[in-house]
Amino acid sequence: MSDRTEVLVVGGGSTGCGVARDLATRGVDVTLVEQGNLTHGTTGRMHGLLHSGGRYAVSDQASARECIEENRVLRDIASHCVELTGGLFVKRPEDTEEYFQEKLAGCRECGIPAEVLSAEEAREVEPFLAGDIDKAIRVPDGAVDPFRLCVANAADAEAHGARIETHSPVTDVLVEDGAVVGVEVTHESGAGKRVHGVEGGTEEIYADHVVNATGAWAGRIGDMAGVDVEVRPSKGVMTVMNVREVDTVVNRCKPKGDADIVVPHETTCILGTTDEEVEDPEDYPEEAWEVDLMIEELSKLVPMLDGARTIRSYWGVRPLYEPPGTGTEDPTDITRDFFLLDHAERDDLPGMTSIVGGKFTTYRLMAEQISDHVCDLLGVEAACTTADRPLPGSEDFSVLRDYMDEFGLRSPVGRRSVQRLGSRADEVLDTDEPNPVVCQCEAVTRAELRDAIGGSGSDLNAVRLRTRASMGNCQGGFCAHRMANELHAGGDFDRPTVDAALDELWQERWKGQRHALWGEQLSQAMLNHLLHATTFNRDGAAPEDFAAFDAGECGAGSADRDAADASGDADDAGDTSERTAADGGVSARDCGGDRGGD
Amino acid sequence: MAIESDVVVIGGGLAGATAALSAAREGVHVHLVSANESTLRQASGLIDALGYAVGHAAENDGEDAGAGSGDADAVPGPLADPFAVIEDLPADHPYRVAGADALREGLALFDDAVGDLYRGGHTDRNALVPTTSGRAKPTARYPQSVAPGLASDGRPMLLVGFEADTEFDAPLAAERLSAAGVPFDVSGATVEFAGEYRADAAVTRLAHALERDESAASGRGTTAGEGRTTRQRLADRIRPHLGDAERVGIPAMLGDSHVEEVRADLSERLDAEVFEVPTGPPSLPGIRLEDRLFDALDSAGVSMTTGTPVVDFETGADGRVASVTIDRNGARIPYEAGAFVLATGGLVGKGLDSDRERAHEALFGCHVPQPDDRMAWSAGGAFADHAFARFGVRPDDRMRPLDVEGTPEYANLAAAGGVVGGADVAREKSASGVSLATGLVAGRTAAEEA
Amino acid sequence: MSDTHDTHDTHEDCGCDGEANRSAATDGGAVAGSTAGSEDEFEPVDVFEGSEMDLRPGADSCYKCTSCDTSCPVAEVDDSFPGPKFQGPEQWRLKRKEDTEIDDSITGCSNCMRCDGACPSDVPLSQMHNTARAEYVENQQPTLSREYLRNRILANYGTLAALGSKVPRLTNAIMGNSLVQKVNETVLGITAERDFPEFADQTFRGWWKERGGPKVESEEKRVAYFHGDYANYNTVEVAKALVRVYEAFGYEIAVPDQRCSGTPMFANGMLDDARRSAAVNVESLGEMIEQGYDVVASCTSCSMALRQEYPELFDFEGTETVAANTYDALEYLLINENVIDPLSEVDAADHDIPDFAYHAPCHSRNQGLDRQAVELFRYLDGVDVADVGDSCSGISGTYGWKEEKYEYSMEIGEEMFEHMEHANGETGMTECPTCSMQMEHGTGYEIDHPLQVLEAALVDTDVTI
Structure with missing residues (x-):
């Protein structure tokens, strides 16, 4: 099986999705392939900060300027993915005044609105800030949901004719006559709507140009094409709190360091992070001390974090890159700028461009520049419109509407649904069927889940990313199985597919939760364990011989009644008759005889 | 002044109720004190004894055990006879410590207490009950309605x-x-x-x-x-x-x-x-069981105080526990007794608590064996052999929690139910049976020591 | 109502009796700065605009077990009320700073507080409900609406009672008039199904004054009696029983200035009204405690308010001290006195003490006191005191008075009524005045307070205490 496209984008993170959307809206025929879900790589493992640029205002002013510009763009085009929380750079007594002033000046130089707040003023904004802070700078940081943003980009690309294939890792880069002409992908599931365990075989996709947007994995694609792309993956931990201890992004105002930011994210807060170079973007240690460091350091800014509940931690790998020979030793010093590697110029291998480095906030700008480059190569003249065109879900969107009454939902459920769905709320939530809440922690209803299943198939982790179902404090304990039920009842997937999807989701939830297992989350884990192992018996093997077990006091109707009796001993029989006599009519009904009441 | 009785049982779940009934049968006056309504409300209402013989990995190997969903810990099919394998359980398993007879007598005490609400007492064999997720679950006693x-x-x-x-x-x-x-x-x-x-x-x-x-x-x-x-x-x-x-x-x-x-x-x-x-919480069978046990306790003359946590305790000159103190919104009221039963539950019931450093028994600070490394508390596979699932005090054969040296923490303190460790009761399907067996023995011990 | 006969100069928003010391009845009381919380505990603070407290971190304790939902008497009969888990930790956790809207189902909560007792994990459920309800009333309930007016009236029962009790017989006659009841229902939304409680001819405070205050003096054994509005205006016999029983045990009794405990105000989201009352009570009771008194209440909702709701919702100086030194009247006796031995000497038949059907009020259950009466009267020969089960009576203070809640209220109470019918006794017993109304309403039984039974058994009998 093979296919042909103008541009093949490898990687379904923010860059890849952004490029796919940009090119598709310029009328280019695009195919995007991703080895896992959308956002499977780094995008799905970031802290959700929509930079104001403040963090780069001292060290990297070019980046800072891009950030504030893109920050404004995203508020317009992606309003349902972005929350305008505002941000604070908080100075503790041990942080230098000099740096505080540099930060303030840097912000102003870069056009980032910055306002100095006294300690009292800062605590009016964020009441749980430490009592001993000196002061803060307020900047327009925000929070962004990377999953929603990528899904919206991909959906818009699809609406403009793009083909999006998830769970389709590239297994080879096709090079013919010294040029990249396409890739071979292995569909881990049937093409299109994903069904677990259905192998879709391999496919060669030919393209006029290949965009390698695989971030930390860029070296692997490079290897397949025979070129060196030396990405320096650097890991960082993110610890997810159960609630929003803060509603504003809280940064520590000091030059650099680990554990210096708290980002409110949906119903939670995310503590970040560390910066440590690793060999392999998929195999690196995840250690308890990293989580402890987040809590200990950041509770200096927000004391209640120490002792508050965390629900999981995860690690992301930054695709840092620097041109060969730069030789920066500390990964925190490596530039956050992105690099467009035109392999025709660089390696004399036409047909492929790799994108490395960069940061999430400026994904659209990167996509625009890459698309410009590709369009130049392909002779496409259409201009980029992504800065002005709202993403699906962010069109003509007013949160002020009274969605709760309209859809018969409780107000917080309706409110959260609309915060997630944006302008799609009407088409998703307007149903005549009963629309119960499936995930109570995150207020996700059946209608929203079924919409997500329609969009991403049987992969419950993809459904989770679209809806946030199972991402709250019980981490799926009370809803993972309910989500699986929706796959069966609403998605019409068969039992083995549903069971595989549930096991995969459950294992994914467990992996991150292991890093939060003390206090309340350990209690939660034990309750989840009891619920799924004891109450549901999801873990226990099925019996081989049903007849060896108790079939009831009379064993009435048992197909294997004789066998059951034979394996019981004489004492049992004696007990039975005694019990029956004592209970009278009740036992008679038990035995399927008299069905009258007592 | 203090509220006085012969035995104070702390905790009103299945283990606490069993211990209270067991002690009351010995003729002593029992006061049952619980912080909240019973966690039976969360349970399916099935009374499991032992459904699976799960492996028992050593304490410190949590890190690598089971990468998949329990694949590495393949457990054979369900046990038709829970009593047959008790002798083969690990030495610190509560059933091994309390003995098979304790389970048998605990189940008999249960049958007696709940009467016609439950079935299954006619045989030693497990029954298989369909769960809401469509699995056949082995259990020893089941509601009549099931x-x-x-x-x-x-x-x-x-x-x-x-x-x-x-x-x-x-x-x-x-x-x-x-x-x-x-x-x-x-x-x-x-x-x-x-x-x-x-x-x-x-x-x-x-x-x-x-x-x-x-x-x-x-x-x-x-x-x-x-x-x-x-x-x-x-x-x-x-x-x-x-x-x-x-x-x-x-x-x-x-x-x-x-x-x-x-x-x-x-x-x-x-x-x-x-x-x-039977369903997950909310569980009507669990509520019915709670009501029936309440009636049994009432009939047995057990005094009950619910809604007040025990927050402290005092020891006498002899090193025995002399009294426990309940907190009623800041008012602290001592309950004196000759012996005490700790039935405060496990990690869910909050008899065991934990922080980033360690897990501990929440009231008396009894010794709880555990791996030092927090990451070794759990294993990689969701249904693998987790050390945390076996957290709890380790008792002697009279259910008295032992200190790190292996001697009873207090001569007149016995433990029962979820606070007792040594078994992954969820994977074994043994939570109720462990509560019954340990509750029975703990109640007797308390009556003897009172 | 009897306004034409009113000669009483009411203080603004004051539910206190006119006989109370005027100087202490000025509004406000001492409202000092916040008291320091314990070092590692989460201290709620203002985050939401126009709201009381940020209780989102309270959701950290929830592991979704739904024990609270199974204990909720309203959710059991009213499917428009989603239950305490949703109302509490879930709704709070879903909030962002700018999200101030509260789901209107909060008005379905009857404030029985049983969810508090059910939660195995210390989620501050009723605090979350109380706070959300106050926010709802403040931001979303128009002050000109019938519900607001009605709820304000119900919540401030003491203010009305102060008026009505001036001319008890006339008030009783008017309130008992079916036309007036009908008007109440149509205009105010107060159900016509219930008869208004009758006012006593003389208030308790009037009796206490006339009696000349305490008859027993003691340096060691001193209690300050928080009688609340209802024992003052309506069930005066309960208050008198407390005085006689406590004096029999050698206690010196003080009856300090006080206002409504605030229970009906919490239940209706009238937190400002409640705060004003609480300020007076905390100051007044705090002074008594300083003088060596412990506080006792005969109404379990009053003791509940002083012990739990005040510390959860207010931060007056001394709130915690008052909470820690307040007791239910029976509880206090059982802790400090040997009641059992003298009671064991009594034969109920000698004193015409009947069998009882006992209902434990939700607010006594919440304090862990639901068993004390049943277990105590086991020692009283010749009396069968049957516990009529753990269901809520259904009235929950003002809840059952609301026209739209009346049916639910009776449906909740159905189980209790049935158990009462099955019990041997044909007299009811409970500590809560509104539960007592409901028990009487549902069965026609006379209802006593445990203190009245103790009075009959122990006071002026030949028993040695």
Whole structure:
């Protein structure tokens, strides 16, 4: 099986999705392939900060300027993915005044609105800030949901004719006559709507140009094409709190360091992070001390974090890159700028461009520049419109509407649904069927889940990313199985597919939760364990011989009644008759005889 | 002044109730003190003894055990006879410590306390009960309302779920049971719950409607079946799906205290035996069990104080526990007794608490063995052998928690239930049995020491 | 109502009796700065605009077990009320700073507080409900609406009672008039199904004053009696029983200035009204405690308010001290006195003490006191005191008075009524005045307070205490 496209984008993170959307809206025929879900790589493992640029205002002013510009763009085009929380750079007594002033000046130089707040003023904004802070700078940081943003980009690309294939890792880069002409992908599931365990075989996709947007994995694609792309993956931990201890992004105002930011994210807060170079973007240690460091350091800014509940931690790998020979030793010093590697110029291998480095906030700008480059190569003249065109879900969107009454939902459920769905709320939530809440922690209803299943198939982790179902404090304990039920009842997937999807989701939830297992989350884990192992018996093997077990006091109707009796001993029989006599009519009904009441 | 009694039992779950009944049987006056209503409300209501013989990895190997969902810890099929393997359990397993007779006597005490509410006492063998997720679960005692659903019974079965109930997908459960090879035909159907309640109506609301057999008038605006009662309408909705089924399983919400009346009525209307499928929380069978145990405790003359946590304790000059102190919104009231039973529960009941450094027994600070490295508390596979699942105090054969040296922490303190460690009761399906066995012994020990 | 006969100069928003010391009855009381919380505990603070407290971190304790939902008497009969888990930790956790809207189902909560007792994990459920309800009333309930007016009237029962009790017989006659009841229902939404409680001919405070205050003096054994509005205006016999029983045990009794405990105000989201009352009570009771008194209440909702709701919702100086030194009247006796031995000497038949059907009020259950009466009267020969089960009576203070809640209220109470019918006794017993109304309303039984039974058994009998 093979296919042909103008541009093949490898990687379904923010860059890849952004490029796919940009090119598709310029009328280019695009195919995007991703080895896992959308956002499977780094995008799905970031802290959700929509930079104001403040963090780069001292060290990297070019980046800072891009950030504030893109920050404004995203508020317009992606309003349902972005929350305008505002941000604070908080100075503790041990942080230098000099740096505080540099930060303030840097912000102003870069056009980032910055306002100095006294300690009292800062605590009016964020009441749980430490009592001993000196002061803060307020900047327009925000929070962004990377999953929603990528899904919206991909959906818009699809609406403009793009083909999006998830769970389709590239297994080879096709090079013919010294040029990249396409890739071979292995569909881990049937093409299109994903069904677990259905192998879709391999496919060669030919393209006029290949965009390698695989971030930390860029070296692997490079290897397949025979070129060196030396990405320096650097890991960082993110610890997810159960609630929003803060509603504003809280940064520590000091030059650099680990554990210096708290980002409110949906119903939670995310503590970040560390910066440590690793060999392999998929195999690196995840250690308890990293989580402890987040809590200990950041509770200096927000004391209640120490002792508050965390629900999981995860690690992301930054695709840092620097041109060969730069030789920066500390990964925190490596530039956050992105690099467009035109392999025709660089390696004399036409047909492929790799994108490395960069940061999430400026994904659209990167996509625009890459698309410009590709369009130049392909002779496409259409201009980029992504800065002005709202993403699906962010069109003509007013949160002020009274969605709760309209859809018969409780107000917080309706409110959260609309915060997630944006302008799609009407088409998703307007149903005549009963629309119960499936995930109570995150207020996700059946209608929203079924919409997500329609969009991403049987992969419950993809459904989770679209809806946030199972991402709250019980981490799926009370809803993972309910989500699986929706796959069966609403998605019409068969039992083995549903069971595989549930096991995969459950294992994914467990992996991150292991890093939060003390206090309340350990209690939660034990309750989840009891619920799924004891109450549901999801873990226990099925019996081989049903007849060896108790079939009831009379064993009435048992197909294997004789066998059951034979394996019981004489004492049992004696007990039975005694019990029956004592209970009278009740036992008679038990035995399927008299069905009258007592 | 203090409230005085012979024995104070701390904790009102299954273990606490068993210990209190066990001690009261020895003729002492027992005061049962619990911080909150019983966690039985969260339990399915099944009384498991021992369903699976799971492996018992060494304490410190949590890190690498089981990369997949329990694949690395393959456990053989369910045990038909829980008593047969007790001698083979690890040495610190509560059943090994308390002895098989303790389990047997604990189950007998339970049977005596709950009377006709439960079945299964006629045999040592486990029964297999279909769960809401369509698995056959081995259990020793099961509510009478669950009895007709046993998986070793060969009669054809229909499972019924409700449209707005996201917990139970009856067709999926039926498919899973079939795939597990049950010796009967089983199908599933999803119907609208009779009465047209809001989609997020509490389970207790639906149970109440069935218990009271509400007429249409008291339900919300309804079109179909005007003038008919909840049960009539429910039966009407199930009937078209019956086929050859001789028994019909419905999530365990068939009324509160009058479940047998509801069941009999529906059975008659459907001409098939109606039974309950135990659910996750909220659990009506758990509530019924709680009520029945309360009656048993009341009859046994046990004094009860619920809603007040024990926050402290004092020891006498002899090193024995002299009193425990409850907190009532800041007022601290001592309860004196000759002996005490610690039945405060495990990690869920908060008898065990933990921080980033260590897990500990929350009231007396009794020794809780555990790996030093927090990451070794759990294993990689979701259903693998987790050290945390076995957290708890390790008792002597009289259920007295032992210190790190292996001597009793206090001569007159015994422990029972979830606070006792040494077994992954979830994977074993042994939580209730451990509570009964340890509760029985702890109650006796307390009566002796009182 | 009897306004034409009113000669009483009411203080603004004051539910206190006119006989109370005027100087202490000025509004406000001492409202000092916040008291320091314990070092590692989460201290709620203002985050939401126009709201009381940020209780989102309270959701950290929830692990979704739904024990609270199964304990909720309202969710069991009213599917428009989603239950305490949703109302509490879930709704709070879903909030962002700018999200101030509260789901209107909060008005379905009857404030029985049983969810508090059910939660195995210390989620501050009723605090979350109380706070959300106050926010709802403040931001979403128009002050000109019938509900607001009605709820304000119900919540401030003491203010009305102060008026009505001036001319008790006339008030009783008017309130008992079915036309007036009908008007109340149509205009105010107060159910016509219930008879208004009758006012006593003389208030308790009037009796206490006339009696000349305490008859027993003691340096060691001193209690300050918080009688609340109802024992003052309506069930005066309960208050008198407390005085006689406590004096029999050698206690010196003080009856300090006080206002409504605030229970009906919490239940209706009238937190400002409640705060004003609480300020007076905390100051007044705090002074008594300083003088060596412990506080006792005969109404379990009053003791509940002083012990739990005040510390959860207010931060007056001394709130915690008052909470820690307040007791239910029976509880206090059982802790400090040997009641059992003298009671064991009594034969009920000698004193015409009947069998009882006892209902434990939700607010006594919440304090862990639901068993004390039943277990105590086991020692009283010749009396069968049957516990009529753990259901809520259904009235929950003002809940059952609301026209739209009346049916639910009776449906909740149904189980209790049935158990009462089955019990041997044909007299009811409970500590809560509104439960007592409901018990009487549902069965026609006379209802006693445990203190009245103790009075009959122990006071002026030949028993040695």
